[in-house]
Amino acid sequence: MVSKMIEVKNLQHQFLNPQGGYQQALNGVSLRIEQGEFVAIIGHNGSGKSTLAKHLNVLLLPDQGTVTVNGMDTKDIENLWKIRQQVGMVFQNPDNQLIATTVEEDVAFGPENLGIEPLKIRHLVDEALVCVGMSEYKKRAPHLLSGGQKQRVAIAGVVAMRPKVLVFDEPTAMLDPLGRKEVMDTVVKLNQEEGLTVVHITHFMEEAVLADRVIVMENGSIVMEGSPREIFSQVQKLKELCLDVPPMMELRDILAQDGLNLPHDILTVEEMVVALCR
Amino acid sequence: MPIILENVDYVYQPGSPYEANALKNINLVINEGEFVGLIGHTGSGKSTLAQHLNGLLKPTKGRVIVDDYEISAAKKSKLKEVRKKVGLVFQYPEHQLFEETIFEDIAFGPKNLGLLAGEIEKRVKKALHMVHLDYDKYHSLSPFTLSGGEKRRVAIAGVLAMEPKYLVLDEPTAGLDPRGRDEISAQIEELHNQGITVVLVSHSMDDVARLTERLIVMHQCAVVFNDETRKVFSHFERLQEMGLDIPTVTKLMFRLKDKGWSVRQDILTVEEAKQEILLALKEEKHHA
Amino acid sequence: MLKDITIGQYIPGVSPVHNLDPRTKIISLVLYMVGLFLVNNFAGYLFVTFFTIGIIVLSSISIVTILKGFKPLVLIISLTLVLHVFMTEGQIIWQWGFLKITSEGLRQGIFMALRLVYLVSITSLLTLTTTPIALTDGLEKVLKAFFVPIAHELAMMMTIALRFIPTLIEETEKIMKAQMARGADFESGGLLSRAKSLIPLLVPLFLSSFRRADELAMAMDARCYRGGEERTRMKQLVMGSGDFFAYLIIVVFLGVSIYSRIW
Numbered sequence: 115m116v117s118k119m120i121e122v123k124n125l126q127h128q129f130l131n132p133q134g135g136y137q138q139a140l141n142g143v144s145l146r147i148e149q150g151e152f153v154a155i156i157g158h159n160g161s162g163k164s165t166l167a168k169h170l171n172v173l174l175l176p177d178q179g180t181v182t183v184n185g186m187d188t189k190d191i192e193n194l195w196k197i198r199q200q201v202g203m204v205f206q207n208p209d210n211q212l213i214a215t216t217v218e219e220d221v222a223f224g225p226e227n228l229g230i231e232p233l234k235i236r237h238l239v240d241e242a243l244v245c246v247g248m249s250e251y252k253k254r255a256p257h258l259l260s261g262g263q264k265q266r267v268a269i270a271g272v273v274a275m276r277p278k279v280l281v282f283d284e285p286t287a288m289l290d291p292l293g294r295k296e297v298m299d300t301v302v303k304l305n306q307e308e309g310l311t312v313v314h315i316t317h318f319m320e321e322a323v324l325a326d327r328v329i330v331m332e333n334g335s336i337v338m339e340g341s342p343r344e345i346f347s348q349v350q351k352l353k354e355l356c357l358d359v360p361p362m363m364e365l366r367d368i369l370a371q372d373g374l375n376l377p378h379d380i381l382t383v384e385e386m387v388v389a390l391c392r
Numbered sequence: 393m394p395i396i397l398e399n400v401d402y403v404y405q406p407g408s409p410y411e412a413n414a415l416k417n418i419n420l421v422i423n424e425g426e427f428v429g430l431i432g433h434t435g436s437g438k439s440t441l442a443q444h445l446n447g448l449l450k451p452t453k454g455r456v457i458v459d460d461y462e463i464s465a466a467k468k469s470k471l472k473e474v475r476k477k478v479g480l481v482f483q484y485p486e487h488q489l490f491e492e493t494i495f496e497d498i499a500f501g502p503k504n505l506g507l508l509a510g511e512i513e514k515r516v517k518k519a520l521h522m523v524h525l526d527y528d529k530y531h532s533l534s535p536f537t538l539s540g541g542e543k544r545r546v547a548i549a550g551v552l553a554m555e556p557k558y559l560v561l562d563e564p565t566a567g568l569d570p571r572g573r574d575e576i577s578a579q580i581e582e583l584h585n586q587g588i589t590v591v592l593v594s595h596s597m598d599d600v601a602r603l604t605e606r607l608i609v610m611h612q613c614a615v616v617f618n619d620e621t622r623k624v625f626s627h628f629e630r631l632q633e634m635g636l637d638i639p640t641v642t643k644l645m646f647r648l649k650d651k652g653w654s655v656r657q658d659i660l661t662v663e664e665a666k667q668e669i670l671l672a673l674k675e676e677k678h679h680a
Numbered sequence: 681m682l683k684d685i686t687i688g689q690y691i692p693g694v695s696p697v698h699n700l701d702p703r704t705k706i707i708s709l710v711l712y713m714v715g716l717f718l719v720n721n722f723a724g725y726l727f728v729t730f731f732t733i734g735i736i737v738l739s740s741i742s743i744v745t746i747l748k749g750f751k752p753l754v755l756i757i758s759l760t761l762v763l764h765v766f767m768t769e770g771q772i773i774w775q776w777g778f779l780k781i782t783s784e785g786l787r788q789g790i791f792m793a794l795r796l797v798y799l800v801s802i803t804s805l806l807t808l809t810t811t812p813i814a815l816t817d818g819l820e821k822v823l824k825a826f827f828v829p830i831a832h833e834l835a836m837m838m839t840i841a842l843r844f845i846p847t848l849i850e851e852t853e854k855i856m857k858a859q860m861a862r863g864a865d866f867e868s869g870g871l872l873s874r875a876k877s878l879i880p881l882l883v884p885l886f887l888s889s890f891r892r893a894d895e896l897a898m899a900m901d902a903r904c905y906r907g908g909e910e911r912t913r914m915k916q917l918v919m920g921s922g923d924f925f926a927y928l929i930i931v932v933f934l935g936v937s938i939y940s941r942i943w
Contacts, residue, residue, distance in 0.1 A: 132537065158569040159540065171902055195904055203902040210895035215812045215843045222914040224903040235914040257846040260434070271903060287567050290434045291595050292635065317569045356571035361598075361640040364662050372670060383640060387647045390669065448857055472863060480861040488858040490883035500880065504863030536887070550862060 119279060119311045120147040120170060124179035127165055127334075139165040141334035142179070149278070152305045152312045154322040154342075157331035158356050163315045166331070167283045170313065171201040184278060199228060201279045202272030206287050208264035212256040217248065217267050220256065224275040235274075242274035245308070246300050262293025266300055273304065279311040280304060286318060298324065319346065319358040323381060330355065343379040362386045395422040395445055395478070395558060399454035402440055406452065414440040415451070416613045422591060424557065427584050429600040429621065430593045432610030433635045438593050441610065442560050445591065446478035447471040458558075476505060479556030483563045485547035486540065494520075494546050495531040501554040519549035522586075523579060541572040545579070552583075559583060560591040565599065577603065601625065601639040601660040609636070622658035641665040648672075689804075690811050696922055697739035698809045702818025704923040705806055708930040712802055715937035716795055724940035725791060731933055732798045741808050749804045750797075757796050764789035812842045817917060832908025840896070848885070855884050 127140040140162050147153050155163045168174040169181045172188045183201055186193040205211055214220035218239050225235040243249045246266040256264060265285055272280065282301060286294040298321055305312045314325060322328050323342040330338035330345060332355055338345055346352070349367045352359050366380045366389075376389045402415035415437050422428055422445075432438045443449040444456050447463050455464035458474050482488070491497035498519050502512045520527045523545040535546050544564075551559070564580065565573040577599060584590045584603075594600050600607065600621065607624040609617035611634045617624045625631070625638045628646055632638075644665060645657045655668050692698075697705075719728055736746065750757075770784030807815065820835035828834075856866060859880045866877055 158571045173898060173902065195906070198902065198904050203899075205895065205899055205902075207892075207895055209847055210892050211899040213840050213843060213896060213900065215839065219813055219914070223900075223905070226912050226914060227904040227906065229910045229912050232912055232914055232916050235912065239914065255846070256843065257850070268899075275903065291637065292434065356569075356574075358570045361662055362644070365641065365644075365665055368662065368666050369669065372666065374670065374673070383644045383647055386644055387651060390648065391651055443857070446861060448860060472865075475861060475863050482854065482858045482861070485858065487888060488855060488862075488880075488884055490880050490887075500859075500864075501862040504865070554862065 117149050118146055118182075119149045119151075119184055120145075120313075121182040122146070122166075122169070122179070123182075125166070125169060125176050125181060126178035127162075127169070127174065128177050129165075138334055140169075143331075143334070143336055144179075145329065145336060145339075147279075147311060147313065149311055150305070150309050151327065152302075152314065152325045153327045153329060154314045154316060154325035155329045155331060156315075156317055156319070156322050156357060158317065161331040162334040163331050164283055165334075167203070167281050167313065167315055170279070170281050171198050171203050173203075199275055200277050201281060202275060202277035203281045203283065204265065204268050204272055204285050206284045208261050208268060208288065209256075211268040211271070212264060215255060216252070217254050217256065217259075218243070218252045220267060221270045221274050224271055228275060238274040238276070239270075242270040245273055245304070246270045247296075260293060261289045262296035265289065265293065265297050269297070269300055269304075273308075277310070279313065281313045281315075283315050284317070285314075286316065286321065294318070294321075317358070319360055322346075323360070330357070343381060346381065347378050393459045394424060396420070396457040397441075397444065397451075397454070398457070400444065400451040400456060401453035402437075402444065402449060403452045404440075413613050415444070418454070418615055420608065420615065420618065422558065422589065424589050425587065426606060427590045427604050428592070429604035429607045430591060430610065431595070431597070431600060431607065431636060436610040437613040438610050439562060440613075442480065442562055442591070442593050445558070445560050446480045447474040448480065472505070476554060477556055478558045478560060479551040479554055481548055481551050481559070481561045481564060483566050484544075485551070485564075486535075486543035488550070489535040489543060489547055492534060493532050494525075494535050497535050497546065498550045498553050501550055505554065515553045515555065516549075519553040520546075522552050522583065523549045525549070541568060541575060544568070544572075544576065548576075548579075556588070558589045558591065560593070562593045563595065564592070565594075565596065573599075597625075597637050597639050601642070609634070622660060625660065626657050628657075689808060691741060691745065691808050693740055693809065695738060695740040695809065697735065697805070699920075699922055700809075700926055701917055701919045701923050702810050702814040703822050703917060704919065704926050705810060706818050706822050708926055709802060709806055711930045711934050713799065715934045716798055718937045718941050720791070720941060724937065725794060727936055727940060728798060729794070732801060736801065736805065739805055739809050741805060745808065746801050746804060750800060753796070753800060757793050760796060761789045761793040764792050812839070813915065814917075816842070817913065817915065821917060832911070836908075844892075848889070851888060852881065852885060855881055 122143055122145050125140050125143040128136045129139050131137045143166060155166065157163045165174065169176060169188065170183065172194055175189060181188040183197045186197055188197060212220045214223060221239045221242055222235050225238050230238070240249070243252060246269050248263065248266050248270060251259065251263065256267065259267065286297050289297065301312060301314060302324055304310045314321065316322060323346065325342060328340065328342050328345040329336055337355070338348070338351065346360050346363050349359050349363050360381055362380050362382060362385065365386065366376050369376060380386050380389055397418050397420040400415055400418040404412045404414045418441065430438050430441065440449060444451060450463055450465055452465055455462050458477055461470060461474050463474065489497050491500065495516055498516045499512050502515045516531065517527050520530060525542065525545055535543060538546065548564070561580065565576050568576065580590060580592070581603060592600065592604060604621050607617065607619065607621040608615055609624060609631070616634065617627065625642050628638055639660055641659055641662055642657065645655050645659045645668065648655050649657060653672055655672050659665050659668055716728060719725055736743065765781055765785045766779060768782055768785035768788050770782035772780050773783050774781040816835045816838045819838065820831050823831035823834065860866070864877060864880055866874070866881070869877070
């Protein structure tokens with residue numbers, strides 16, 4: 115039976131504006147994420163996606179509404195550390211997550227905080243490093259790693275705590291194409307092979323298409339929700355929201371304007387080739 | 393007058409245990425008025441090359457000539473003169489902001505050039521205008537109260553205030569969302585149209601395809617391609633081997649050709665792809 | 681570039697000194713310092729010299745490496761020597777004008793200079809033979825044992841500082857280059873103008889460090905960090921027979937030092 119892992123009901127959040135007054139960051143957001151799902155949240159900067167993410171591991175508390183993780187209400191202080199252990203979070207800046215002088219020491223940080231006994235920590239660290247493909251860099255100093263490698267170590271540091279949910283807050287924004295590929299391969303692997311629920315926040319459309327479901331945010335609200343194909347075929351709407359459109363979708367659209375009608379959900383080059391050759 | 397690189401070698405920390413080649417026998421010319429792209433995987437030498445264009449790095453062998461100024465290992469050069477002509481915008485340029493007001497920060501460059509107050513004010517106004525920020529609204533604000541995209545524009549204005557002839561930008565859209573990216577790209581295009589020679593170092597094949605006329609491809613510290621952008625992207629397999637990608641629409645053209653379609657492969661934009669496909673269908677030149 | 685140099689300069693090795701528990705090394709260093717400052721006669725200094733050389737040999741770190749650490753200190757040591765030689769009252773053995781050298785001055789000068797030299801040598805031996813992690817772990821345990829408050833927080837601060845030094849150096853280089861591209865000059869000019877020219881370097885560095893600290897704290901929170909309470913460590917510090925002998929040796933050293941003074 116597939117269960118509700120995360121449930122957000124009418125979530126509202128306001129920020130104090132440095133120039134005075136309040137800013138509504140989240141405007142009554144409701145959503146549900148099932149166990150094992152891979153959900154991508156896209157939207158331009160300021161749409162509220164990061165703010166939403168931080169509610170999932172209680173880095174932020176709701177002003178109104180509720181957030182429930184695996185049956186636990188985030189407002190209940192008793193649940194704080196349990197939720198934080200079950201919802202792991204990876205942030206944008208690879209450097210500003212690593213605190214130790216070697217890779218394995220950093221990955222051990224999380225389990226150490228949980229008071230796990232030393233031998234077990236050793237196992238968790240080794241397994242996590244295998245999972246992200248960084249085992250041979252165990253004793254390396256973090257500053258000698260590439261961006262993609264640093265992010266994978268950050269991911270290992272979270273995975274070692276054996277969470278149920280992984281929240282990725284724009285983890286590839288500061289990486290080069292190779293680093294982005296390394297990280298996304300790891301994310302997909304963690305979802306498909308380890309069965310972890312993944313919430314992936316990004317503005318790279320090539321990453322959002324890997325998800326089971328895409329949620330589009332704008333001005334603190336959810337404005338679109340559906341499968342990647344459903345979302346990305348709405349070329350006009352995406353352009354209005356200043357979001358990237360897959361080139362093939364865009365091509366399909368302008369060909370249609372000139373009278374050539376092809377199926378609506380062409381996402382990849384191959385699909386376009388097949389459609390055109392018919 | 394062009395920027396010329398002649399037999400440039402750059403060895404990083406020569407003689408030490410960390411010695412490494414960063415540039416190998418580079419021969420390049422950047423002509424006035426061009427819009428050149430510089431691509432290559434991380435570590436291919438792009439950033440090192442960029443830093444040779446304004447004298448931040450001096451070649452170990454060979455020479456770099458910017459207008460009449462020669463930069464080489466042996467000569468003591470008037471580097472300030474070079475920095476006047478060639479502006480370099482680093483990645484995440486907003487990290488270099490430091491002054492109390494936006495005016496003061498943009499004025500930093502002109503001040504270093506020894507200009508007088510009147511001229512400095514003129515330049516700051518012009519630079520802010522070039523990045524589409526209203527002088528009256530912004531000049532007395534602290535740069536740190538701005539959004540990420542605005543900060544970046546202020547940082548770029550700081551370099552534009554030096555009134556360079558050449559502008560080298562290292563990943564100017566890094567870390568920005570699509571909207572921010574489009575804004576900066578549009579502004580760079582505008583700067584080029586106003587007469588500034590642009591060298592764009594980028595990982596984004598789509599940006600480079602859309603904006604540049606000529607493309608320099610670096611691989612393992614050497615220049616592998618140096619040609620019209622369209623022509624460079626036609627070397628699909630070679631680029632893939634080097635770990636580089638090509639624009640999605642270009643890929644489509646290659647695949648259609650594989651299927652027997654008689655289409656040009658030097659297509660860079662969605663619009664061009666549409667034209668080419670419609671043309672091919674009309675003339676019924678496709679055979680399964 | 682500079683980031684390839686690790687501060688603390690740990691040099692891997694398998695000497696008896698390398699293998700000691702860091703706590704033993706830290707406590708022994710303190711006891712060594714006490715003994716070093718107690719000796720005040722020729723016999724005592726002779727003993728300390730042989731002991732110090734013995735420890736260095738045991739650690740299999742070359743003298744050259746240790747001497748490299750003296751470069752910034754040559755001035756202080758020379759100054760100490762000169763001050764004591766020329767300023768101490770006593771039996772004059774050489775005079776030129778108002779400059780006089782006394783036998784006591786000569787003695788004091790040499791002894792003080794030697795003290796500094798030995799102190800720096802053995803302290804750098806500590807960082808040369810101990811990894812930064814082991815060092816901060818050992819320090820934390822020792823401080824806790826002596827009921828020093830916020831021992832864990834101090835150790836955590838040290839670890840994070842050590843981790844970020846290469847990163848900060850890299851960032852400084854980047855900011856320098858960006859400002860130089862705008863015509864900044866960090867090299868020429870008098871002392872005052874050079875100090876002023878550091879502002880475009882230091883302000884961005886400070887700002888990014890504050891931002892970094894903020895993000896790091898959030899990441900640590902997200903990984904359930906709640907201070908040192910109930911925290912375990914993956915790497916456990918375990919004392920061995922080598923540590924027992926080390927303690928024995930250092931106590932004997934201290935004893936002889938005290939004795940040399942009384943005798």
